Amino acid sequence: MKLLFIFTLAAVILSFIANRKKTIEGLKMALNLFLNILPSFITVLIAVAFLLAFLPKEVLAKLLGEKSGAFGFVIAALLGSISLIPGIVAYPLLKNGASYPVIAVFITTLMMVGIVTLPVESKFFGFKVAFTRNLLSFIGALIIGLAIAFLWGFV
Amino acid sequence: MKKYLVKNRNDLIVTGIFVIFAVVTFFTKFSFGFKVIENFKSSFLEMISAMPFIFILIGLLEVWVPKEIIEKHTGKESGVMGVIWMILLAMLQMGSLYSAFPVAYILWKKGTSVRNIFIYLGAFTTIKIPMLSFEIGYLGLKFSILRTLFTLPVFIIIAILMEKFFGRGFNMNNPVTGGEK
Numbered sequence: 597m598k599l600l601f602i603f604t605l606a607a608v609i610l611s612f613i614a615n616r617k618k619t620i621e622g623l624k625m626a627l628n629l630f631l632n633i634l635p636s637f638i639t640v641l642i643a644v645a646f647l648l649a650f651l652p653k654e655v656l657a658k659l660l661g662e663k664s665g666a667f668g669f670v671i672a673a674l675l676g677s678i679s680l681i682p683g684i685v686a687y688p689l690l691k692n693g694a695s696y697p698v699i700a701v702f703i704t705t706l707m708m709v710g711i712v713t714l715p716v717e718s719k720f721f722g723f724k725v726a727f728t729r730n731l732l733s734f735i736g737a738l739i740i741g742l743a744i745a746f747l748w749g750f751v
Numbered sequence: 752m753k754k755y756l757v758k759n760r761n762d763l764i765v766t767g768i769f770v771i772f773a774v775v776t777f778f779t780k781f782s783f784g785f786k787v788i789e790n791f792k793s794s795f796l797e798m799i800s801a802m803p804f805i806f807i808l809i810g811l812l813e814v815w816v817p818k819e820i821i822e823k824h825t826g827k828e829s830g831v832m833g834v835i836w837m838i839l840l841a842m843l844q845m846g847s848l849y850s851a852f853p854v855a856y857i858l859w860k861k862g863t864s865v866r867n868i869f870i871y872l873g874a875f876t877t878i879k880i881p882m883l884s885f886e887i888g889y890l891g892l893k894f895s896i897l898r899t900l901f902t903l904p905v906f907i908i909i910a911i912l913m914e915k916f917f918g919r920g921f922n923m924n925n926p927v928t929g930g931e932k
Binding site for chain 1: 755758759761762763765766769783786787788790791794795797798801802803804805806807808809810811812813814815845847848849852853855856869872873876877881882885886888889890894897898901902905906908909912913916917921922923924926927
């Protein structure tokens with residue numbers, strides 16, 4: 597995070613020295629874009645806040661750890677699709693209990709598929725494109741999980 | 752201002768209801784409400800500490816990087832190198848899925864091809880370096896390498912399929928005006 601801050605600050609200063617007018621134009625565009633996306637981001641965060649309150653991380657970890665086999669995959673894929681938690685939070689949870697293929701399915705859907713972010717994604721891409729990308733990613737995640745399940749023992 | 756309120760009406764209503772929910776929680780002190788607010792607070796802080804910088808960089812990219820350069824390296828004719836550029840760019844970033852959309856938008860506006868846009872989204876979501884380093888730490892190098900090896904072809908195939916399905920007449924909406932470009 598610090599790195600991002602320093603990098604951005606340096607970029608802005610350099611840009612300002614090179615061309616003041618262009619920089620202000622760029623910053624204006626950034627602010628405009630940010631303000632227009634912020635409301636839909638906040639909606640996403642509110643949805644996630646309720647979801648996590650109904651389904652705390654501990655329960656999530658327990659659900660992932662208990663089930664294995666095909667049923668475990670489906671549970672992991674569904675849980676991954678509806679939740680939106682950063683990897684930094686997810687990895688420690690997964691360390692205990694869940695099998696590696698199930699973890700792979702969960703992580704992949706967690707990152708690639710977003711049911712709560714679908715409205716935001718639709719704003720940029722339109723619903724049809726956004727929905728298709730999520731659907732394909734969901735299927736892709738299951739394939740990745742299966743592949744890891746088959747190969748884990750051999751490697 | 753009025754246009755802004757109208758365009759974001761639904762989201763602003765949700766935010767308004769949430770504010771009421773928060774106020775009620777503070778007066779009635781029910782624990783579920785506090786849990787929700789706590790969750791919101793931590794994810795909001797996470798978002799607000801990175802998002803503004805990403806948007807500033809998007810703004811600078813908009814004014815400084817000519818369309819020709821992005822189009823040449825990541826456009827329709829860019830081939831394998833275009834794919835590699837997209838993956839490298841995506842790996843260097845951080846944040847959740849939703850923070851990738853504005854970047855994808857600006858890239859598309861600057862001439863990145865449809866396939867490469869979805870390759871960017873795929874790589875961003877699955878193999879960002881900050882995420883991989885956490886994953887290796889918690890789950891081990893073997894797991895991360897295997898997962899990356901399988902994920903790479905999967906999201907490339909997804910991108911190719913997306914281009915097949917939607918490549919013709921593909922369009923991204925400008926989130927500011929709500930219209931095209």
